[in-house]
Amino acid sequence: MEDKPAKSMQDVARHVGKYPEHAFHFVREGLSYSAETVHGKETDAHRLLQHFLAMYHLDWSDLVSRYHAGSLPEPVVEAINAAGGRENLNRHVDGRQLCWGLRDYSLQRWGLLARTVLESWKVTSTGDFGRIVFGFIELDMMQKQADDKLEDFEDVYSFDDAFEKGFHLGWSESPGNESE
Structure with a gap:
């Protein structure tokens, strides 16, 4: 690509x-x-997740779907947890x-x-x-x-x-x- x-x-x-x-x-x-x-204030975890979404041309709903499917890389899962969990992502x-x-x-x-x-x-x-x-x-x-x-x-x-x-x-x- x-x-x-x-x-x-x-x-x-x-x-x-x-x-x-x-x-x-x-x-x-x-x-x-x-x-x-x-x-509230944007966290480093949110910035990392936004970068991940942009890199792979995904949106927040794609991220949540992949989270539920267990198909995200471990650092992304850790960033989601650091951001307060999937309900605080968007x-x-x-x-x-x-x-x-x-x-x-x-x-x-x-x-x-x-x-x-x-x-x-x-x-x-x-x-x-x-x-x-x-x-x-x-x-x-x-x-x-x-x-x-x-x-x-x-x-x-x-x-x-x-x-x-x-x-x-x-x-x-x-x-x-x-x-x-």
Whole structure:
């Protein structure tokens, strides 16, 4: 089997066409942030297992099936056990979870400028996050679950509600009366 050259962020940005490379870096970083928020910190065992899956073009369900069949190499079984067992293997986040994670990550990173930064990259809705994610998937740079679909990202929230109405600065009504 011949190894294909690794794809770059530039490749996926060119493939999708609408968004600049920065948007793809942001979504990739935001996916890590979201997975950590939902599942906790990634362990060395999880990284080893992800490498094994990528090397053999498997997904997490294949890994579980092979685990039950007893057909995995011993170091992989040890990594599964170190990761907390087969029920703690999959660090998948669905489209809705990812959209909310990307919102939180962008607010943490840019505060009130989050929406402005995203819109400067032509990201104006949660559907845009989905198109970026599926661009990665189409180039085998991310994996999806069997039931994941682009529609999962549509209308998760409006940017008006998520970035404007819900942002509270914590200031009192009257300047100088912070103790009220």
